[in-house]
Each structure stands twice: as structure tokens, then as C-alpha cells.
Amino acid sequence: MSQKMTGAQAVLESLKREEVDVVFGLPGGVLLPLYDAIYQSDIRHILVRHEQGAAHMADGYARATGKVGVCIATSGPGATNLVTGIANAYMDSVPMVAITGQVNTWLIGKDAFQEADITGITLPITKHNYLLRSAKDITRVFREAFFIARTGRPGPVLIDLPRDVTVDEVEFSWPEVELPGYRPSFKAHEMQIKKAAKALMEAERPVIYVGGGVKYARAERELIELAVKINAPVTTTLMGVGCFPEDHNLSLGMLGMHGTKYANYAIQESDLILAIGARFDDRVTGKIASFAPRAKIVHIDVDPAEVSKNVRVDIPVVGDAKNALQGLLKEVKPKGRSDWNEKTEGWKKDYPLRYIPDMNIIKPQYVIEKLCEIAPDAIITTEVGQNQMWAAQFFVHKDPQKFISSGGLGTMGYGFPAAIGAKIGRPECDVIDVAGDGSFLMNSQELATAVVNEIPVKVAVLNNGCLGMVRQWQELFFDKRYSATILGRTSPDFVKLAEAYGAVGLRATKPSEVESVIRAAMAVDRPVVMDFIVSPAEKVSPMVPAGATLSEILELEWCDADQYCHLEKIYAQGRKEILGQEGF
Amino acid sequence: MKHTIAVIVENKSGVLTRIAGLFSRRSFNIDSLSVGATDNPDYSRMTITVNGDRDILEQVIKQLSKLINVIRVSELDASESVERELAVIKVNADKESRSEIMQIVNIFRAKIIDVSHRSMIIEVTGDEEKIDAIVQLLRQFGIKELARTGKVSMVRGARVIKA
Ligand SMILES: Cc1ncc(C[n+]2csc(CCOP(=O)(O)OP(=O)(O)O)c2C)c(N)n1
Numbered sequence: 001m002s003q004k005m006t007g008a009q010a011v012l013e014s015l016k017r018e019e020v021d022v023v024f025g026l027p028g029g030v031l032l033p034l035y036d037a038i039y040q041s042d043i044r045h046i047l048v049r050h051e052q053g054a055a056h057m058a059d060g061y062a063r064a065t066g067k068v069g070v071c072i073a074t075s076g077p078g079a080t081n082l083v084t085g086i087a088n089a090y091m092d093s094v095p096m097v098a099i100t101g102q103v104n105t106w107l108i109g110k111d112a113f114q115e116a117d118i119t120g121i122t123l124p125i126t127k128h129n130y131l132l133r134s135a136k137d138i139t140r141v142f143r144e145a146f147f148i149a150r151t152g153r154p155g156p157v158l159i160d161l162p163r164d165v166t167v168d169e170v171e172f173s174w175p176e177v178e179l180p181g182y183r184p185s186f187k188a189h190e191m192q193i194k195k196a197a198k199a200l201m202e203a204e205r206p207v208i209y210v211g212g213g214v215k216y217a218r219a220e221r222e223l224i225e226l227a228v229k230i231n232a233p234v235t236t237t238l239m240g241v242g243c244f245p246e247d248h249n250l251s252l253g254m255l256g257m258h259g260t261k262y263a264n265y266a267i268q269e270s271d272l273i274l275a276i277g278a279r280f281d282d283r284v285t286g287k288i289a290s291f292a293p294r295a296k297i298v299h300i301d302v303d304p305a306e307v308s309k310n311v312r313v314d315i316p317v318v319g320d321a322k323n324a325l326q327g328l329l330k331e332v333k334p335k336g337r338s339d340w341n342e343k344t345e346g347w348k349k350d351y352p353l354r355y356i357p358d359m360n361i362i363k364p365q366y367v368i369e370k371l372c373e374i375a376p377d378a379i380i381t382t383e384v385g386q387n388q389m390w391a392a393q394f395f396v397h398k399d400p401q402k403f404i405s406s407g408g409l410g411t412m413g414y415g416f417p418a419a420i421g422a423k424i425g426r427p428e429c430d431v432i433d434v435a436g437d438g439s440f441l442m443n444s445q446e447l448a449t450a451v452v453n454e455i456p457v458k459v460a461v462l463n464n465g466c467l468g469m470v471r472q473w474q475e476l477f478f479d480k481r482y483s484a485t486i487l488g489r490t491s492p493d494f495v496k497l498a499e500a501y502g503a504v505g506l507r508a509t510k511p512s513e514v515e516s517v518i519r520a521a522m523a524v525d526r527p528v529v530m531d532f533i534v535s536p537a538e539k540v541s542p543m544v545p546a547g548a549t550l551s552e553i554l555e556l557e558w559c560d561a562d563q564y565c566h567l568e569k570i571y572a573q574g575r576k577e578i579l580g581q582e583g584f
Numbered sequence: 585m586k587h588t589i590a591v592i593v594e595n596k597s598g599v600l601t602r603i604a605g606l607f608s609r610r611s612f613n614i615d616s617l618s619v620g621a622t623d624n625p626d627y628s629r630m631t632i633t634v635n636g637d638r639d640i641l642e643q644v645i646k647q648l649s650k651l652i653n654v655i656r657v658s659e660l661d662a663s664e665s666v667e668r669e670l671a672v673i674k675v676n677a678d679k680e681s682r683s684e685i686m687q688i689v690n691i692f693r694a695k696i697i698d699v700s701h702r703s704m705i706i707e708v709t710g711d712e713e714k715i716d717a718i719v720q721l722l723r724q725f726g727i728k729e730l731a732r733t734g735k736v737s738m739v740r741g742a743r744v745i746k747a
Binding site: 119120123124127128131148179180181182303304305307308309 | 593594598601602605606609639642643646647649650651652653654655747
């Protein structure tokens with residue numbers, strides 16, 4: 001049943017076979033043949049207004065649905081505009097296929113118009129990438145790309161598509177994937193499972209530490225079952241938020257730099273850490289030398305290279321999180337409540353997440369609490385900075401596909417396009433981007449995409465007039481020298497901005513207006529930007545200063561004199577670390 | 585601490601870049617790298633000498649194994665393997681020094697592969713120490729040019745490393 005078609009048609013047929021129902025992109029010269037094929041196909045194409053938006057939408061779509069997200073950009077600047085989005089997906093292990101146009105094969109390497117070596121550029125930020133040189137390779141490469149993107153530890157795969165390859169005629173075939181160098185692990189080793197189970201049974205103070213791997217393996221049910229069966233408290237990373245219901249009595253919430261005190265205390269005091277699909281990132285471990293000093297570490301991960309990368313692991317279990325958890329469930333025996341449960345629950349009571357409410361100024365945390373009250377089942381995406389941390393802390397998360405945030409790369413401008421992608425993937429859900437006034441402007445042009453395509457996402461701008469998270473660090477570590485972080489009134493009027501695009505704009509300046517603004521936003525079936533004028537001086541609390549041990553976590557609003565002196569000392573150290581530290 | 589690893593890769597364009605890129609991105613130190621086709625032309629074999637402790641070596645092996653085009657990664661224990669390197673050396677040689685150089689060449693079982701009035705080219709194979717030694721001895725005459733291949737290595741006996 002072989003059939004002759006153009007390369008572009010073969011691309012579309014491949015996407016169809018991979019069950020892709022939507023792609024996010026923006027055309028250009030070398031993509032004309034491909035876009036002509038898109039025009040004649042029934043695939044849904046969402047035209048973005050900046051290619052970075054396309055990459056983040058594909059990413060948000062993938063995180064909300066578990067399917068592979070697909071984005072398309074033209075050669076040269078189109079392709080380079082995808083780079084941040086691809087790096088973002090790579091850091092957070094998001095299944096994605098990025099398709100880029102390329103100049104004709106005979107022009108490659110000649111600095112042709114709009115030529116960029118995108119496979120070279122994306123080498124370190126893709127799971128794998130391809131430069132297609134012949135139309136006959138299209139179907140094989142697309143099939144491999146989707147397979148690689150979604151299996152093992154998921155990640156982005158880029159396919160660079162020269163113009164002539166999309167024009168050439170080809171006989172369609174759909175070859176089986178044959179990749180001798182790619183054998184993703186799946187089944188956990190039985191011996192290791194037994195060892196892990198034994199360690200869990202012997203532990204007196206176990207903590208389960210959960211990352212995004214549990215979400216990708218869809219192992220939440222098994223996780224809850226295990227935690228309950230052995231009465232072990234559970235803490236999650238930012239990527240793992242929602243994997244364990246935060247209203248459960250065994251939940252310790254998030255750990256790390258802006259995690260809860262009780263999660264960090266529990267980690268430091270534990271005698272056994274069961275890490276599942278998490279990678280001991282520096283934002284999670286604090287000072288690595290004094291991380292969980294008394295704990296044996298069991299590490300379940302699908303990526304063998306993560307084992308013992310950052311911390312020494314006593315019992316590695318390489319395999320899929322769901323498979324490993326099912327194995328563990330068979331091996332462990334039920335354990336009753338213990339002193340350890342009393343202790344961790346005591347900490348939960350003594351050191352809750354909190355803020356000082358205010359009658360006159362809107363506290364950003366209050367906005368998040370209200371969002372949670374009014375739209376508890378919404379998908380929350382976030383930008384990066386304080387807004388992100390408050391969204392993680394003050395919303396009660398119960399579903400990992402409903403908390404979507406840029407973890408590894410920390411990309412400002414991620415949340416809004418990710419929200420659009422999520423809404424397209426899960427139209428039945430409310431989707432709210434919790435934003436900062438800095439971050440939102442980085443991709444606010446996608447308001448046009450949302451309006452034109454009638455994608456009713458909601459944006460909650462926590463408008464504090466500053467690049468808040470950076471300002472917080474300047475307040476704490478740079479003697480309040482606010483270098484380049486005060487936006488003040490230089491941001492546009494977000495209500496008018498929304499209206500200019502044809503979206504709805506709403507504003508709350510007093511705490512009493514917050515609820516009505518949220519209710520009004522949720523009631524309309526159109527894109528809405530809510531502008532919450534919030535307290536500018538608020539800090540994210542608690543906080544483990546960079547380079548400090550997790551137990552040295554401080555509540556920034558409630559420091560007593562002793563702690564204050566201690567804090568000053570750590571800050572003096574922290575400053576050195578920050579100065580020597582890239583990125584934020 | 586130096587470790588030698590053999591890496592079997594798909595013989596495709598860009599694979600060397602992927603491997604070199606991985607080393608630089610993860611700050612692994614390559615001491616030497618040599619590459620060539622295997623008996624099966626679909627695959628190439630690289631011999632890479634890495635500098636670092638056990639933990640680093642383990643990361644190198646795991647990270648290399650993650651590359652889609654990498655088929656196999658094996659550590660080669662120096663005591664169980666034969667290791668060879670090849671060097672060609674252009675050295676100053678006039679009437680007076682020529683015979684002394686030829687003596688050195690004989691002792692090292694090296695070869696003279698080109699002679700002119702003022703210089704000659706010597707070819708030598710052996711392990712790293714042997715090559716270092718002859719280079720050292722030839723220095724007194726003045727080395728005009730030196731090219732070394734980097735190490736290739738193979739396990740002695742029955743064990744086989746291939747795709
Ligand atoms: C693309 C990008 N540029 C810079 C940064 C560094 N950075 C981290 S948080 C932050 C401030 C974000 O400000 P805003 O969006 O207003 O959020 P807030 O912290 O005030 O909630 C900055 C600049 C980043 N993470 N991403």
C-alpha cells in the first residue's frame with residue numbers, strides 16, 4: 001500500500017500516526033511547503049506570536065496531558081527563538097518534539113539567508129536531535145523522535161527539516177523503531193527492590209522525597225498506597241508538587257530553599273530517605289555536605305546517570321517509578337504510626353506556612369489562598385520568582401498535572417504560554433497562570449494567540465512593582481541596594497493591555513476586591529488578566545539561604561534577635577555564594 | 585587518576601561532536617581521544633582517556649551511555665589490556681647526528697620513513713611511556729614537528745568489545 005507523497009506530506013502523515021492533534025508554530029520562508037501541507041491537513045495548528053511561546057505551549061500541553069507536545073519554527077531566528085523553550089523542557093524532562101525549518105541541503109554551511117546551526121545549538125539541551133538530509137528518512141526519524149521523547153526519562157527532541165527535503169517526493173513507509181544505542185530502563189531490579197523494602201522496614205524515621213519522575217510515570221496512586229501502608233511522611237520537590245495530596249496528614253509539602261520548615265526538618269532528622277524520580281538539585285538539598293546527615297538513601301530513578309550524581313546513594317533502584325513502587329508495595333509490610341509521625345505532625349502544627357494578613361494592602365499569599373478557595377481544581381501554571389513560590393506554597397495541590405511550573409531552568413515568561421498549551425490539552429479544566437509583573441511581560445504577546453483562538457485562560461498578575469525575587473535577595477544579601485529590580489509604575493496598565501488585545505482586564509487594589517475579581521474572571525469564558533496590586537515588600541518565607549543547611553531555614557518575618565544575628569552571619573557567607581553563582 | 589574507556593558508536597556524522605560536547609558541558613577532562621571505523625563499517629570505536637576519580641569515571645560512562653548514538657561503553661583496565669599509540673616525529677638530522685639518531689631508532693624498534701639533507705621523519709609505536717621516552721631522547725637534536733595519534737586499547741585474551 002505504498003504511496004507517493006512530498007516530504008511535507010510525509011511529515012504530516014507521521015504526526016497523524018503519532019496521534020498528534022495540535023501543533024504550535026509560526027511559519028517562514030523555508031517552511032512554506034510544510035505549511036502548505038498543514039493547510040491541506042486536518043491537524044490543528046495554533047499560530048503563536050513568538051516562537052518561544054510555541055515551545056512553552058507545547059511544553060504546557062505535554063505536562064497537562066502526558067502526551068508529546070509539538071512546536072514548529074522556521075529556520076534561523078525562528079529556530080533560535082525556540083531555544084529557551086527547548087532548554088526549559090530539557091531541564092524538566094518534558095516530552096516534546098520541536099520541528100525547525102532549515103535552508104536547502106546544498107546551502108547548509110554556506111551562511112545562507114536565515115541559516116542557523118540549530119542542531120549544533122541545541123545539542124546540549126535536547127535528549128537527541130536530527131538534521132534530515134533526505135526525504136526517505138522522514139518517517140523513520142519522526143517515529144524515532146516521538147519514541148525517544150516519551151520513553152525512559154522524557155525530554156525534547158529536535159528535527160531540523162531542510163526545505164528541499166520537504167519538497168522531494170517519497171514513498172511512504174512506517175518502519176519499526178530500531179535504536180541499538182537506546183535502551184531505556186523500565187523494570188526495576190528485584191534484588192534492589194528487596195533491599196530497598198528491607199531498609200524501609202528497618203527505618204525509624206523515613207521520609208519519602210518525590211520529584212517529577214512520579215508524575216511522568218503516573219505513579220501517584222502507588223505512592224499514596226506505599227506512604228499510607230508504612231506511615232511514612234512525604235515531601236515533594238517543585239516538580240513533584242501535587243504527586244501527593246497536600247491535604248493528607250502524611251504530606252510535608254515542598255522541601256528545599258522555600259520549602260516548609262517541617263519538610264526540611266524531617267529530611268535533616270530522617271534515618272532513611274526514599275527518593276523517587278528526583279535528582280537532588282541544589283535548590284532542594286541546601287549545603288550538600290550536611291544534607292540529611294543520618295539518612296541512608298534509597299534512590300529510585302529511570303535515569304541511571306542520576307544515581308550518585310549529586311549525593312551518595314546507598315541503594316539505587318534503576319527503573320520506572322510506577323514499576324518500582326509496585327514492586328516495593330509487594331515487599332513491604334504495613335507499619336503503624338510511630339513517634340516519628342507524632343514528631344513530624346508536631347512540626348507541622350508548630351511551623352505552618354504563614355504570612356501577616358493585612359486589611360489594607362493585598363498580600364500576594366492571600367490572592368493564592370483565594371484562588372485555591374474559588375478554583376480548587378484549576379490547573380495552576382506559574383511564572384518564575386516569588387509568584388511561583390507562593391503559588392507552590394499557598395495553593396493546596398492534589399494533582400501533579402495541575403501544577404505546571406518551570407523548575408530546572410526557572411524561565412520567566414513560561415507560565416502564560418504554558419497555560420495556553422495546558423488549556424488546549426485539557427479544555428475542561430480552568431487554567432490560571434500565577435504571574436509577576438516582570439515575568440508576564442516576557443510573553444504577554446501571546447494574549448493575541450489566546451484571544452484569536454478563543455482559549456479562555458486566566459492570568460493573575462501579582463503586581464508588586466518589582467522583580468520581586470531578585471529584590472528579596474538584594475534586601476537580604478546586598479544591603480538593600482535595589483539594582484535594576486524596581487519596576488515601579490513603569491509597567492503598562494495590565495487592564496488596558498488585556499483590553500488592547502481583546503481580552504478582559506480586571507483590577508483589585510484592596511483585599512476586599514480580591515474575591516470578586518477572581519469570581520468575575522472565572523465566570524467569563526474569555527481570556528482574562530487580573531491585575532492584583534500587592535504589597536511590594538513581601539518576601540517569600542521561609543528560606544534556606546544559599547549555602548546553608550536545610551535545618552537553618554529561617555522565617556523572614558518572624559526573626560528573633562538571636563536568629564537575626566545568625567542570619568546576618570549566613571548572609572555574609574551567602575553573599576559570596578551568590579556572587580560566584582550564575583543564574584538565579 | 586587516568587582511565588581508558590572504549591566507546592562503540594554509530595558511524596554517523598555529528599557523533600564525535602556529541603561526545604566532545606558532552607565532555608565539555610559536564611566538565612569531564614579528556615586526555616586523549618582516537619577514533620576509527622570498526623570491522624563493521626556501521627560502527628566506529630573510540631578510545632578515550634579520561635582524567636578523574638572513580639565517581640567521575642562512573643558519571644562519564646553513564647552520561648555517554650545515554651547518548652542515542654552510543655552503542656556500548658566499556659572501561660579497559662590497563663593491567664588487562666594492550667595499549668598503543670603512534671607518533672611521527674620530524675627531527676633535525678645532518679651528517680654528524682644521523683647515525684646517532686638511527687641508533688636510537690633501532691633501540692626503540694622505530695622506523696625511519698623519510699630522509700632529507702637536514703631532517704628525517706621517524707615513526708614509532710608503543711605505549712605512552714615509550715613514546716615519551718623516544719621524544720625525550722630526540723629532543724637534543726631538535727624536534728621540528730611532532731604528531732601523535734592518541735591511544736588505542738584492547739583487552740587481552742578472549743573478551744571482546746563490539747556492538
Ligand atoms: C528569563 C529570565 N530572566 C531573568 C531571570 C532571573 N529572575 C528570577 S526571578 C526574577 C524576578 C521575577 O519578577 P516578577 O516576574 O515580577 O516576579 P516576582 O518575583 O516579583 O513575583 C528574575 C529577574 C529568570 N529567572 N528568567
